[in-house]
Amino acid sequence: xxxxxxxxxxxxxxxxxxxxxxxxxxxxxxxxxxxxxxxxxxxxxxxxxxxxxxxxxxxxxxxxxxxxxxxxxxxxxxxxxxxxxxxxxxxxxxxxxxxxxxxxxxxxxxxxxxxxxxxxxxxxxxxxxxxxxxxxxxxxxxxxxxxxxxxxxxxxxxxxxxxxxxxxxxxxxxxxxxxxxxxxxxxxxxxxxxxxxxxxxxxxxxxxxxxxxxxxxxxxxxxxxxxxxxxxxxxxxxxxxxxxxxxxxxxxxxxxxxxxxxxxxxxxxxxxxxxxxxxxxxxxxxxxxxxxxxxxxxxxxxxxxxxxxxxxxxxxxxxxxxxxxxxxxxxxxxxxxxxxxxxxxxxxxxxxxxxxxxxxxxxxxxxxxxxxxxxxxxxxxxxxxxxxxxxxxxxxxxxxxxxxxxxxxxxxxxxxxxxxxxxxxxxxxxxxxxxxxxxxxxxxxxxxxxxxxxxxxxxxxxxxxxxxxxxx
Amino acid sequence: xxxxxxxxxxxxxxxxxxxxxxxxxxxxxxxxxxxxxxxxxxxxxxxxxxxxxxxxxxxxxxxxxxxxxxxxxxxxxxxxxxxxxxxxxxxxxxxxxxxxxxxxxxxxxxxxxxxxxxxxxxxxxxxxxxxxxxxxxxxxxxxxxxxxxxxxxxxxxxxxxxxxxxxxxxxxxxxxxxxxxxxxxxxxxxxxxxxxxxxx
Numbered sequence: 179x180x181x182x183x184x185x186x187x188x189x190x191x192x193x194x195x196x197x198x199x200x201x202x203x204x205x206x207x208x209x210x211x212x213x214x215x216x217x218x219x220x221x222x223x224x225x226x227x228x229x230x231x232x233x234x235x236x237x238x239x240x241x242x243x244x245x246x247x248x249x250x251x252x253x254x255x256x257x258x259x260x261x262x263x264x265x266x267x268x269x270x271x272x273x274x275x276x277x278x279x280x281x282x283x284x285x286x287x288x289x290x291x292x293x294x295x296x297x298x299x300x301x302x303x304x305x306x307x308x309x310x311x312x313x314x315x316x317x318x319x320x321x322x323x324x325x326x327x328x329x330x331x332x333x334x335x336x337x338x339x340x341x342x343x344x345x346x347x348x349x350x351x352x353x354x355x356x357x358x359x360x361x362x363x364x365x366x367x368x369x370x371x372x373x374x375x376x377x378x379x380x381x382x383x384x385x386x387x388x389x390x391x392x393x394x395x396x397x398x399x400x401x402x403x404x405x406x407x408x409x410x411x412x413x414x415x416x417x418x419x420x421x422x423x424x425x426x427x428x429x430x431x432x433x434x435x436x437x438x439x440x441x442x443x444x445x446x447x448x449x450x451x452x453x454x455x456x457x458x459x460x461x462x463x464x465x466x467x468x469x470x471x472x473x474x475x476x477x478x479x480x481x482x483x484x485x486x487x488x489x490x491x492x493x494x495x496x497x498x499x500x501x502x503x504x505x506x507x508x509x510x511x512x513x514x515x516x517x518x519x520x521x522x523x524x525x526x527x528x529x530x531x532x533x534x535x536x537x538x539x540x541x542x543x544x545x546x547x548x549x550x551x552x553x554x555x556x557x558x559x560x561x562x563x564x565x566x567x568x569x570x571x572x573x574x575x576x577x578x579x580x581x582x583x584x585x586x587x588x589x590x591x592x593x594x595x596x597x598x599x600x601x602x603x604x605x606x607x608x609x610x611x612x613x614x615x616x617x618x619x620x621x622x623x624x625x626x627x628x629x630x631x632x633x634x635x636x637x638x639x640x641x642x643x644x645x646x647x648x649x650x
Numbered sequence: 651x652x653x654x655x656x657x658x659x660x661x662x663x664x665x666x667x668x669x670x671x672x673x674x675x676x677x678x679x680x681x682x683x684x685x686x687x688x689x690x691x692x693x694x695x696x697x698x699x700x701x702x703x704x705x706x707x708x709x710x711x712x713x714x715x716x717x718x719x720x721x722x723x724x725x726x727x728x729x730x731x732x733x734x735x736x737x738x739x740x741x742x743x744x745x746x747x748x749x750x751x752x753x754x755x756x757x758x759x760x761x762x763x764x765x766x767x768x769x770x771x772x773x774x775x776x777x778x779x780x781x782x783x784x785x786x787x788x789x790x791x792x793x794x795x796x797x798x799x800x801x802x803x804x805x806x807x808x809x810x811x812x813x814x815x816x817x818x819x820x821x822x823x824x825x826x827x828x829x830x831x832x833x834x835x836x837x838x839x840x841x842x843x844x845x846x847x848x849x850x
Contacts, residue, residue, distance in 0.1 A: 398753065400774045500842055514700070518753040522746065562745055570742055574850065576663075576800050581845020605841045606834075613834055614841040 180361045180387065182229035184636045185413045186239045188300070189390070189557055190228050190362045192353065192528055193237055196302035197342060198309040199530050201331040201419075201553065202316070203289050204297040206249035208323025209646070212297070213250065215321050216240070217644035220637065224316075227637055236303040236312035240640065241417050241632035243267060246296030250643055255650035259405040260633070263561035264416065267294065268630045274565065276573040276590040279598060281626035287421065289327035290628030297324070298419065298632055331421065333532040333553050346531050347424045347550050348459070348587070348623075351469035355485050355508065357524045360384040371485035375524065378516030382486055390526050391415050392559055397522050402559035405633075406650040410643070413636035415557050418525075418564045420629035422588070423551040426536045429623045433458055436617060443606065443613040449478040461604045462586040462617070464502030472498040476607075490514070496607040501580040503587040506571045513577070523566050526557040551627070561631055591622045598622065662797030663850060664706075664739040666789040667747075669782055672731030677765030678711055681734060684762055685709055698755060706801075708737040709762060734766055739792075741800050748782060749775050798848040806843035813840050 187193065206212040219225050219238070226237035242250065244265045248257055263271065269283045269290070277283065289295055299316065303309025313330075320326065335342050346352040358364070358372040374384040375397075388396030392404055393412035404411040437454040448457060456479075460466045466479035473487040474480075476497040489505060489512035492498055498505050505512065513519045533550025540546060556564050570576075573590050575583035584590055584600045591598040599619045606614040635643060642648055673681065688694045688709075698707055714729040740747045751759060756772035763769045770777035796804060817836050821829055 398749075398774055400776055494842060501845075515697075515754050519701070519750045521753070522749055562743070566743065566746055570746075575845050576741060576802055579802060579806070579842045579845065581800075581803055581806075581847040582850055583845045601846060603841055603844055606838045608838060614837050616844070 181413065183227045184638050185228040185391065186634055186637065187226040187228050187230075187237055188239055188302070188528055189415055189526065189634065190359060192356070193302045194353075195233075196237060196304055197335040198303045198306050199333040199553075200301045200303075200309055200313050201333065202299045202301065202313065203293075203295040203327040203330065204299065204320075205293065205325045205327055206246060206296045206323065207325055208321070209249060209251040211321035211323025213644045213646050215319070215324055216640055218319065220641055220644060225637060225640060235305070235308035236301055238312065238316070239300045239634070241298045241300075241419075241634045243295055243297075243630050243632055245294045247633065247643075249296050251646060252643070252648055253650060256406055256410065256648055259650060261403065261405075261416075261561060263565060264631050264633065268418075268420075269294075271565075275568050275626075276584075277626045278590060280622060281590060286626070286628040288329060290421070290630070293327050295327060295630055298417075298630075331532065331553060333530040336531050336535045338535050338537075345467070345535075346529075346552055347426050347533070347535060348429055348463075349467045350459075350463055350465065351467065351483075352529060352531075352552075353527065354465070354469050354483060355504075356526055357385045357390070358382070359390060359526075360386050362387070371483060373485050373510075375521040376488060376511035376517035380488060380490065380511060385521075385524055388559055389522070389524055389563070390557055390559055396559060407642075407648065410635065410639045410648060412639070414639055415559060415634045416561055417632040417634050418554070418556040418558070418561065418629070419632060420554040421532075421551065421627040422554050423549060423625045423627045425621075425623050425625070426550065427541045427546050428621055430455075430538075430541060432621060432623075440604075440615050443615045445611040452478050458604075458617075461499055462502060462602065464498045464504035472502070477610075488512075495603075495605040496609065499602065499604050500578040501575055501583055501586065501602050503585055506578060506585050507567065509571070509577070523563055523571075524558075525564055525567060528555040528557065529553060530555070551624070554629075557634070586617065586620055588624045591620070662794035663741050663800045664794060665741070665744070666792045667736075667738040667740060668787045668789060669736040669785050670787055671734050671736070671763065671766035671769065671785050673711070673734050673765050673767065675732065677734075678713065678732040681709075681711055681762055681765050685711070688758070694758070698758070701750065701754065706737075706739045708735075710735045710737070731767065734762070736763075745779070748779050752778055798850075800847075803845075803847045806840075806845070810840050810843050 224238050226234065226239055244260060244267060268275065272278065272283055283291065301309060301312050303312060317326065336345055338345060344352055354370060356372045358374040364372065373382045375382065377383045386396045388394040388401055392402060392414050393408065395401055433455040436458055440458045441454040448454065456467065460472060465471055466475065468479045468481050470479045470482040471487050473489065473492055474482060474484065488510050489498060509520050511517055529552050531552050533548055536546055536550065558564055572585045572588055575581050580603065582592065583602060584592065586600065586602040589600060591600050599621060602617040602620060604615045604617065606612050711732060711734055713732045717727060719726060752772040752775040759772045768781065770781050772778050813836055817832060821832055824832060
């Protein structure tokens with residue numbers, strides 16, 4: 179039974195119409211103060227549920243790290259029932275997650291580098307003034323025992339050529355494909371089509387709620403391990419927060435450097451409006467920048483956001499390379515077995531960009547030195563879901579017949595022959611005569627700059643935490 | 651413990667997996683028949699072979715009076731059960747490996763393990779994981795001939811060598827233009843077998 183008034187917002191449905199966001203980080207120094215603060219937020223209906231009566235101007239949601247729950251005074255009997263990944267947090271798991279070299283925690287931004295964040299409050303606004311007012315109101319209500327950690331993180335939809343867009347900094351339309359979930363009304367709207375997991379007939383079926391929300395049956399009819407007491411866990415979820423910096427100049431330069439060699443593998447001219455750079459970028463991502471799929475539109479983008487496609491008909495990757503980013507992140511039916519070997523590794527993503535878009539031609543300007551990237555937010559009912567995707571699919575290629583090769587966009591860069599780089603095979607296409615092309619020496623485009631693992635309690639569980647009467 | 655196979659060149663990609671479960675005499679009889687059917691009819695092994703993260707799966711029954719002794723002076727054990735050994739290696743984390751087994755190979759698992767004392771069935775996977783944890787034995791020693799290669803890497807390397815040797819044998823008198831065509835054909839036939847490999 180789905181109780182949308184108990185589940186926090188931005189989990190099952192995204193805040194698509196709230197283009198401005200601020201992530202605030204806190205340390206809990208006094209448990210009584212923190213509990214009273216949470217109680218006040220609940221009493222004033224400040225915490226946004228998944229279902230609202232009237233659309234607010236701004237939303238507010240709360241999540242805690244393991245240290246945060248400890249600082250709130252949760253008893254050890256309860257703390258011990260949380261998953262070990264959550265207890266450790268993201269920083270100690272840097273090796274497992276591929277956060278090494280430039281991405282290692284010693285190079286992270288504050289507050290991640292120097293502090294262990296206890297509480298994350300995410301505020302999204304329909305307008306910038308609404309967001310600013312809401313943040314100010316929250317800061318004014320902070321008790322002494324809850325300390326804000328610097329720096330808070332602004333984020334929001336990018337403006338490209340004066341238009342607000344859902345594109346990320348490399349120029350690709352983002353957030354196109356989230357899981358379709360059993361019992362949850364479609365979140366697709368005009369621009370999106372969520373799809374579930376493939377079934378044995380090659381169609382898509384909705385994914386059980388328990389893959390994303392604690393206390394509900396997931397794949398195979400099973401529930402994810404629940405921390406105790408059940409009231410604390412029920413309708414809650416686990417949130418992965420990662421600050422991922424994107425090196426736009428390096429990305430564009432790599433595409434430029436490879437363009438001529440790549441173009442030589444293509445027989446005949448490219449369609450109008452498709453440059454070798456755009457084609458190569460699409461092959462690395464697995465979609466055209468406008469979001470259309472390479473499976474449906476292998477030769478040119480068509481502004482087609484239909485998402486119910488599979489990879490089984492493209493086993494060699496002639497259309498979408500086996501190692502392309504989106505094919506790795508969600509392999510759909512690529513592994514056969516009716517999708518059974520991938521069905522337990524799905525994530526809800528609620529990423530949002532930060533920093534200003536770098537216009538074309540500004541690669542040498544001071545603007546190019548500004549920091550930009552994406553706040554990657556994933557939700558799952560166990561951190562093993564995220565860690566599997568990160569370890570096995572982003573930073574390893576064996577499942578995709580790509581050996582040790584890492585994701586061309588977001589993967590880390592192992593040291594090969596004394597250099598940190600990656601390679602990617604762009605398979606040829608016998609139908610068109612396009613020859614295979616190997617992208618060598620792919621530098622790191624995405625660097626981790628912070629993050630942690632959070633627990634997002636239900637509204638009832640927030641009340642329980644505020645009461646201080648948690649008994650495992 | 652040596653759950654990751656290794657040799658002198660380093661730690662391997664494959665993780666070893668040994669589960670030892672007790673069976674009654676009747677169970678031993680049934681499992682003996684089942685394993686001989688699996689052995690005789692190779693089509694029963696197709697699904698397991700397609701699971702490429704699974705390099706090796708082996709079932710063997712050791713009867714209660716057949717356990718080896720180091721010497722005659724070692725007293726024979728008085729065992730109440732025969733034992734089914736499930737020996738395997740796999741790539742990747744433990745949990746998803748068991749889940750994939752339960753999701754894809756649950757029929758042969760249930761058929762063979764049903765006769766083991768306390769077996770809970772492959773689905774749901776939670777009790778199966780608990781059962782395996784209780785009966786899993788860590789490896790003291792394991793050996794890998796190619797620690798830097800997964801089963802896919804080895805298969806890919808063998809196919810690549812085969813194709814390159816074919817081109818080598820057939821390209822002696824070819825013109826440069828014709829050779830280029832044949833080389834492109836080779837490249838497209840092995841294009842997804844050229845990933846980097848080595849210990850991770």
